[in-house]
Amino acid sequence: MGVSSGPLLGGDGFLTTKISAVANWGRKNSLWPMAFGTACCAIEMMGTFSSRFDIARFGAETVRFSPRQADLMIVSGTITYKMASVCRRIYEQMPEPKWVIAMGSCTCGGGPFDSYAVVQGIDEFLPVDVYVGGCPPRPEALIDAVMKIQKKIDNEGPPIV
Amino acid sequence: MTSPPDPVDQIRERISGYILSESTFRGEISFAVGVESIVECCSLLKNTLGFTYLVDVTVVDYLTVKFPRYEVVYLLHRFGENYEENLRIRLKVALEQDGPAIDSVTPVWSGANWLEREAYDMFGITFRGHPDPRRILMPEDYDQFPLRKDFDVRDRESSKRSFERALDEGLE
Amino acid sequence: MERVEIVTEELGTEPDGTRKHTMMLNMGPQHPSTHGVLRVVLYLDGEKVKEAVPHIGYLHRGIEKLCEDITYQKCLPYTDRMDYLASICNNIGFILAVEKLLGIEDEIPERAKVAEVIMFELGRIESHLIGIGANAMDLGAMTAFLFCFKERERIYEILEMVCGARLTTSYPRVGGLPMDLPEDFSDTIRNFLRIFPKTLNEIDGLLTRNKIWIDRTKGVAVISKEQAVDLGITGPILRGSGVPYDVRKAVPYLDYENYEFDIPVANEGDAYARYLCRMEEMRQSLRIIEQALDNLPDGPYIADLPDIVLPEKELVYTKMESLIRHFVLVYNGFETPPGEIYHAVENPKGELGYYIVSDGTGKPYRMRVRGPSFVNLQALPDMVKGGFVSDVVAAIGSIDIVLGEVDR
Numbered sequence: 001m002g003v004s005s006g007p008l009l010g011g012d013g014f015l016t017t018k019i020s021a022v023a024n025w026g027r028k029n030s031l032w033p034m035a036f037g038t039a040c041c042a043i044e045m046m047g048t049f050s051s052r053f054d055i056a057r058f059g060a061e062t063v064r065f066s067p068r069q070a071d072l073m074i075v076s077g078t079i080t081y082k083m084a085s086v087c088r089r090i091y092e093q094m095p096e097p098k099w100v101i102a103m104g105s106c107t108c109g110g111g112p113f114d115s116y117a118v119v120q121g122i123d124e125f126l127p128v129d130v131y132v133g134g135c136p137p138r139p140e141a142l143i144d145a146v147m148k149i150q151k152k153i154d155n156e157g158p159p160i161v
Numbered sequence: 162m163t164s165p166p167d168p169v170d171q172i173r174e175r176i177s178g179y180i181l182s183e184s185t186f187r188g189e190i191s192f193a194v195g196v197e198s199i200v201e202c203c204s205l206l207k208n209t210l211g212f213t214y215l216v217d218v219t220v221v222d223y224l225t226v227k228f229p230r231y232e233v234v235y236l237l238h239r240f241g242e243n244y245e246e247n248l249r250i251r252l253k254v255a256l257e258q259d260g261p262a263i264d265s266v267t268p269v270w271s272g273a274n275w276l277e278r279e280a281y282d283m284f285g286i287t288f289r290g291h292p293d294p295r296r297i298l299m300p301e302d303y304d305q306f307p308l309r310k311d312f313d314v315r316d317r318e319s320s321k322r323s324f325e326r327a328l329d330e331g332l333e
Numbered sequence: 334m335e336r337v338e339i340v341t342e343e344l345g346t347e348p349d350g351t352r353k354h355t356m357m358l359n360m361g362p363q364h365p366s367t368h369g370v371l372r373v374v375l376y377l378d379g380e381k382v383k384e385a386v387p388h389i390g391y392l393h394r395g396i397e398k399l400c401e402d403i404t405y406q407k408c409l410p411y412t413d414r415m416d417y418l419a420s421i422c423n424n425i426g427f428i429l430a431v432e433k434l435l436g437i438e439d440e441i442p443e444r445a446k447v448a449e450v451i452m453f454e455l456g457r458i459e460s461h462l463i464g465i466g467a468n469a470m471d472l473g474a475m476t477a478f479l480f481c482f483k484e485r486e487r488i489y490e491i492l493e494m495v496c497g498a499r500l501t502t503s504y505p506r507v508g509g510l511p512m513d514l515p516e517d518f519s520d521t522i523r524n525f526l527r528i529f530p531k532t533l534n535e536i537d538g539l540l541t542r543n544k545i546w547i548d549r550t551k552g553v554a555v556i557s558k559e560q561a562v563d564l565g566i567t568g569p570i571l572r573g574s575g576v577p578y579d580v581r582k583a584v585p586y587l588d589y590e591n592y593e594f595d596i597p598v599a600n601e602g603d604a605y606a607r608y609l610c611r612m613e614e615m616r617q618s619l620r621i622i623e624q625a626l627d628n629l630p631d632g633p634y635i636a637d638l639p640d641i642v643l644p645e646k647e648l649v650y651t652k653m654e655s656l657i658r659h660f661v662l663v664y665n666g667f668e669t670p671p672g673e674i675y676h677a678v679e680n681p682k683g684e685l686g687y688y689i690v691s692d693g694t695g696k697p698y699r700m701r702v703r704g705p706s707f708v709n710l711q712a713l714p715d716m717v718k719g720g721f722v723s724d725v726v727a728a729i730g731s732i733d734i735v736l737g738e739v740d741r
Contacts, residue, residue, distance in 0.1 A: 038391070038392055039369065039392055039737050040413075040417035046482065050482040052482075052486045065364065065365040077369075078392060078394055080394065081300070081320035081321060081323065082327075082391050082393065083362065084324050084327075085327035085328045086362055086391070112414070113394045113396075113399065114314075115394060115398060116320055116395055117307070119324075120317075135501060136500055138499065187433055189673075189674060214565060214578075215565050216684070216686060217686060217703040219688060221699045222699070234688070240576075240578060270563060270564075270565065271564055271711075272564040272708060272711060276708070279707075314399060
């Protein structure tokens with residue numbers, strides 16, 4: 001990214017960059033989460049979105065319940081085998097580029113539910129970008145995960161599209 | 162001066178024809194009832210004796226502990242006049258290991274519908290005359306009865322199979 | 334509405350030649366207003382619901398089976414994760430059930446009982462806030478939800494101070510409390526009692542006489558008294574239909590008979606009546622908390638029962654006997670008399686019952702949870718039949734289900 005000499009963007013100043021870099025910068029700071037909340041963690045996720053923790057400070061407050069309008073899937077809560085096919089289907093419906101946060105112990109590795117019905121970690125059928133431990137994780141932890149995703153987008157450079 | 166008659170005695174008297182045995186533990190009374198007379202007994206309890214509220218229907222699997230293997234448990238509640246009495250009794254029905262089946266009490270209390278479906282889902286007990294005898298919690302193509310004592314809690318094979326089938330088909 | 338699939342299922346012809354459509358509309362399991370993972374299949378005739386078939390089990394985690402393998406103390410964290418909107422109420426219900434099984438109700442210190450009442454009622458407020466807030470949000474009133482959540486954060490703070498966790502509390506132990514109440518417990522709760530009524534009035538002002546809210550909830554999702562009893566429904570739904578049944582009054586536990594409080598009852602049986610019941614219940618909870626705080630005694634916080642209660646940490650580190658006792662209690666659990674008990678508490682959603690069968694060992698032979706949401710959800714098809722599609726959302730919100738408890 002290059003900026004012309006003279007006062008920054010003042011007067012007739014201009015800025016040279018690549019479209020993909022700008023797009024990436026925009027992507028990073030306006031993540032649209034798709035709240036895939038199933039259980040207890042969903043309540044902490046709601047806490048993160050509402051007044052006190054206010055995820056809007058990180059540009060990720062536009063919660064979409066439709067996968068087609070979102071680029072960050074927050075899987076919060078236990079995923080059972082009955083739910084897993086739905087979860088996978090919803091992931092497939094999201095447009096590229098997309099990221100996944102596994103929120104809570106259950107999504108990371110089954111958590112306390114080592115039983116016949118529960119998937120032992122959603123990475124069995126989904127590519128996960130950030131894992132957040134805790135049962136449930138505090139809202140600060142979820143915010144941290146969102147920031148890690150932002151860092152990841154930054155590091156990855158422009159998406160290959 | 163005579164004390165007022167104990168309501169439990171009155172109930173015992175009325176349904177004595179159905180009771181096989183009874184037991185009390187921590188002040189809770191349970192009556193064992195024969196499998197063939199459960200619906201009759203329940204209708205009598207609901208319609209004549211005022212047990213309008215069915216609290217719960219559940220099953221216990223006594224694999225090696227007791228014979229016969231299964232026990233269906235009904236928890237009944239009577240509000241009483243002006244909702245002041247609040248009496249609770251428990252009915253138990255023993256069921257055989259092979260092809261356990263019992264008449265459904267859904268015609269008596271419609272609230273038994275899902276409770277019996279769950280009992281079928283978890284223990285494989287057939288409720289004859291049930292209006293909607295499908296699985297309720299597990300996927301419909303699941304082939305085990307998870308709460309039976311001879312089922313291992315960590316046995317995920319059947320779940321995985323039905324997950325893969327669902328992936329192939331999509332959600333219906 | 335998202336994640337909706339539209340399938341025209343039946344095509345027939347009316348006698349006059351017009352074609353008849355029944356549309357199948359799949360709502361959920363991923364839908365913003367199904368409060369988790371409920372799936373409802375609606376059969377529609379135009380905008381009218383002909384039939385609604387709920388499909389559940391998307392969050393079935395096998396809690397009942399898991400509990401058969403572990404000691405009673407270790408079952409406690411699983412109870413948090415059933416009705417996670419009011420974990421503390423589930424915890425206390427389970428602890429009371431185990432205490433009843435052991436027959437040690439009379440040995441629980443007064444301080445523990447009173448503290449449990451306070452925590453229980455805080456749990457009720459916590460749950461009703463989400464119940465009302467989420468119901469309002471589903472119908473478009475975002476502000477009410479944010480107001481509710483703000484207060485919920487305050488309750489989280491209290492819970493965190495008392496038990497160290499915001500949501501999944503795992504708080505009391507069999508025999509009393511795991512540790513003494515923090516020093517500023519009374520002050521914090523009195524502070525909450527001062528602040529909370531103001532917000533409650535704000536929520537009241539936002540909704541109770543709001544034209545849109547009334548239009549969307551009055552006369553919607555009606556269930557009659559007879560139907561409600563027949564279906565086994567409990568909690569605010571049953572009371573909203575005119576039955577004054579509340580386990581706290583009917584079969585008192587934790588000495589609830591000594592507290593003065595009313596049971597709000599409405600006769601309309603619609604979503605608005607349930608909303609009013611919940612609002613009033615929160616006010617009554619405040620009343621109970623106030624009385625409990627006034628009577629909070631000093632003294633021991635856990636019963637002196639060496640066979641059941643873990644020894645103090647200090648003794649575990651310094652005394653051999655205590656160390657052994659600690660190990661035995663953690664590994665084998667405490668012995669229970671063989672038998673079976675059912676204990677119910679009035680959870681915010683209705684009657685939460687634990688049916689425990691013990692075979693004399695430290696692990697429950699069978700632990701059945703009678704979740705109120707599971708039974709209450711049965712009313713959904715009756716409630717929405719003949720109504721509009723948009724009222725389904727209001728109905729689900731007004732039942733106030735928690736899928737963790739429906740599916741267990």
